[in-house]
Amino acid sequence: QVHLQESGPGLVKPSETLSLICTVSGGSIKSYYWSWIRQSPGRGPEWIGYFFYTMRAWYNPSLEGRVTISADMSKNQLSLRLTSVTASDTAVYYCAKLWGNDAFDLWGHGTMVTVSS
């Protein structure tokens, strides 16, 4: 059974880079499409982007230019980099597995990231 675990710093300073890792266990990262999704306090989720190992990554246009999603196949890990962060990037960040191409059927428990000096 596939399991997802996000990890990374809980506090990032404004203008710096947010970097998170999602470790995939119980299955190969090459087998599925993967996404990063975030949820600001009290708000609905926001899709950040998705990744499949044979394709370019696709990103939410609202974050294009600041975001990079990549993977380390040898470690079965997905990564997220978000540059030039501001307080509005404060959120719980989830990695999630895509079901077909249209829904997210498996989510990690999420990791809270606060942007503050």
Place this chain on the structure above:
Amino acid sequence: DIVLTQTPLSSPVTLGQPASISCNSSQSLVQSDGNTYLSWLQQRPGQPPRLLIYKISNRFSGVPDRFSGSGAGTDFTLKINRVEAEDVGVYYCLQATQFPPMYTFGQGTKLEI
């Protein structure tokens, strides 16, 4: 950009009674392949979202049959036949556009007993 508007934003319900949540899209969600990629997720307090329904009306594995989805085009509905205590949480609709890829969530409906 597609905007999904859910109503109501908050829904007090009675155990054993039905509940209904609407999701309206700012434009038709029918894709070029003829499919409509509208799904529903449940988020219990302190938990990540959980997939309930995909492609408008298909229940995901393990989802109780008291949950059902319907709709077409721009208007969609999630119904709970008889609300149970474990159904408390926030419900989101989600649309997927195939190309370029884009996924948009509704703002959520809080179901409370």
